[in-house]
Amino acid sequence: MTRTLDPESAAWCLRSFALPKARLAANTVEANGPCPVVAADGRYQLWMAAKEVAGLRMAVADYAARHGFRGVPRPLCNLYDERLVPVDERTVAYITRDWDAPTLEVTPSDVRDAAQNLAHLHAALSGLGEALGHPAVLQQRYGTWAARFRRGVDALARVRVQLLASDTVTHKRLRSDWLARWTDLAERAVERLPRMGYGDVAERARRERSVAWNGYRLATLGRLADGRIVTRIVANPVADDALYDLACLCRDIAESGHADGVEDALAGYHAIRPLSPEQAGLVRAFAAYPHRGVATALEWLAEPGRADDEALSWRRTAEAHHNCAVRLLAETR
Numbered sequence: 001m002t003r004t005l006d007p008e009s010a011a012w013c014l015r016s017f018a019l020p021k022a023r024l025a026a027n028t029v030e031a032n033g034p035c036p037v038v039a040a041d042g043r044y045q046l047w048m049a050a051k052e053v054a055g056l057r058m059a060v061a062d063y064a065a066r067h068g069f070r071g072v073p074r075p076l077c078n079l080y081d082e083r084l085v086p087v088d089e090r091t092v093a094y095i096t097r098d099w100d101a102p103t104l105e106v107t108p109s110d111v112r113d114a115a116q117n118l119a120h121l122h123a124a125l126s127g128l129g130e131a132l133g134h135p136a137v138l139q140q141r142y143g144t145w146a147a148r149f150r151r152g153v154d155a156l157a158r159v160r161v162q163l164l165a166s167d168t169v170t171h172k173r174l175r176s177d178w179l180a181r182w183t184d185l186a187e188r189a190v191e192r193l194p195r196m197g198y199g200d201v202a203e204r205a206r207r208e209r210s211v212a213w214n215g216y217r218l219a220t221l222g223r224l225a226d227g228r229i230v231t232r233i234v235a236n237p238v239a240d241d242a243l244y245d246l247a248c249l250c251r252d253i254a255e256s257g258h259a260d261g262v263e264d265a266l267a268g269y270h271a272i273r274p275l276s277p278e279q280a281g282l283v284r285a286f287a288a289y290p291h292r293g294v295a296t297a298l299e300w301l302a303e304p305g306r307a308d309d310e311a312l313s314w315r316r317t318a319e320a321h322h323n324c325a326v327r328l329l330a331e332t333r
Helices: 007-017 051-066 108-124 128-132 145-165 172-195 198-208 243-254 259-272 277-288 291-302 313-330
Strands: 035-039 042-050 091-097 221-223 229-231
Touching: 007 042, 007 091, 042 051, 051 091, 051 108, 051 128, 108 221, 108 229, 108 243, 108 259, 145 172, 145 198, 145 291, 172 198, 172 277, 172 291, 172 313, 198 277, 243 259, 243 277, 243 313, 259 277, 259 313, 277 313, 291 313
Parallel strands: none
Antiparallel strands: 035 042, 042 091, 221 229
């Protein structure tokens, strides 16, 4: 069950930060996301999290700032020099500044700048794993891409079995066709990982205790009036190769159907932090994998009798991503 911060407690948090004429843009603050705060001097976000999780997020943002990367949300101090305000014995709330900046889109300049900004962020986070030590709340995910991809292949197979056995599913041919397409993409992406040396990349990440920011996507970035890029989402760090962030950014672009945009992102990142051909190949495989397709198929499994509208957005998104993924998987650079 999602823990929420009631309006009275939220109002008390705001008063403790003395933000001029501050008000919440929603009635509750949920643990899985921020609540926008509007004040006379700008925009803010009110967050709530378990104290260990909030402490880890703060440590990562502070580390980036100390190493020259300041365009990320960091908990502010309130009137009592608290950055993490206790809500109860296990939960804290905190305030970060937000930026009035348009969200980045899938355009050549936005994609390039987003990737270069990520490269600078990764440079600032170098050595973070050693500095953090071994916090219990830091999820360990080294070397898990292949296993997660295979679970998706298995999920698609389960859905296919149920689809063929069901007499109630409508548009069975449409679903069967897409299950076959997604399975093909998934299996080709799984096959690509060992060929691109994923085992060695994962082992190096484990040895170097690499940490990914986790949550770096175009929708979480903004461009200020002076052209600078800001990262508007707090870190949700995981122990994984930092390449995971670039892979998620490229997945975002690929799901919009822009294979050229993926190449633009790889080139932008490479200009700041050089990528080996194998690393670039791993990112392409991640972006080509049908993440949304697996999720859609599992929705069919949960509701086998639900009718499909052939004009639904999932089909348009699936077509765009499939065409992009075929190009990425054919990429030999």
